[in-house]
Amino acid sequence: MFDSGAALAFVNTRRDRPSGRIESLGDPAAASAWLEHELGYQQARALEKAEHARLLALRDSAQRLLRARLAGSAPAPDDLLLLNQSSAAAPRSDQLGEDWRASLRFSGSGSANPRDLTELFAALASAIISLAADSSANLAECGADDCVVLFLRTDPRQRWHSQRCGNRMRAARSYAKHRSGGARG
Template identity: 60%
Template sequence: MVFDSQRTLAFVNTRLDRPTGLIDQLADRDAAAGWLAGELGYDSPISGRDHAALLELRDSARWILRARSAGLTPPPQDLDVVNAASVAAPRAEQLDGDWNSAVHFAASGSPDANNLTELLAGLASAVVNLAAASENLVECAADDCVVLFLRTDPRRRWHSKRCGNRVRAARSFARHRSGGPP
């Protein structure tokens, strides 16, 4: 399995602290196992220890990518977590003819779908690649949204049309309420 930037961001965005409350798709072992099965094809139950490792990797990856999007230095303790997970399984970085790099596991060409260590190593390596190569990584500009995404247009500020529409509607409401120009 190749961990592209969209899949990596889906992993990082499984926990969102919004003003309306916490959304955590990996909140408990059952939820985490369901997400792993749906997104990565991992179909085995996970232990409490594996769940803790998954959450630690996700949270550290999120801090690193948020630091990257803000132009800050990544927190050293989070770098340690991601780097330790990244070296946990043998893999190879490969480049295709379109200048795209991908992580492939050296032993079989793809991680074992039932080996969580290999899946986490692949995700960690993808976080490293995304943080190192992406100048277009940003956090949604809507006040109540913290989704990380890759900006495909320099003018894009929101991760979805819904967020952009909410911000524009709030601005319009504020202008009309204050008696300003429409």
């Protein structure tokens, strides 16, 4: 099953930046490649058009839900319905291990790895539900200019989703400071 990192990576495949949208799942081939490289999910054939559309619908709903949570507003009923239905489509069960760790297993195979798209969507929906319901998760949007990536703060002061964004913003500030002559910082 997927963790919060995978859930956020999925949600961040679409980034509506002020300077333009970045879409990492633009067509069925790109989406198949992303699922394989980022989630380790391999399918014998490429996604069909309708399956690709379902994947994007789940991703967009998940992003709207997490953004609503971030904004402190209520989740949209349609987004909740899609997420909950996707999760309910593949029966799973909680299993307690000898190491006291809990894990989810798909019913039937006893496997934690999704075997088909219904299970894949269910596993993604589960990861998003866990993240959205986790009251201790410090969800944030990157504070850098032209970056809209959602991430989990590991430190309350953390403002950038990546070192690259932080470096970019520090360089821009120092440039602005020099240009103003540095007289008033």
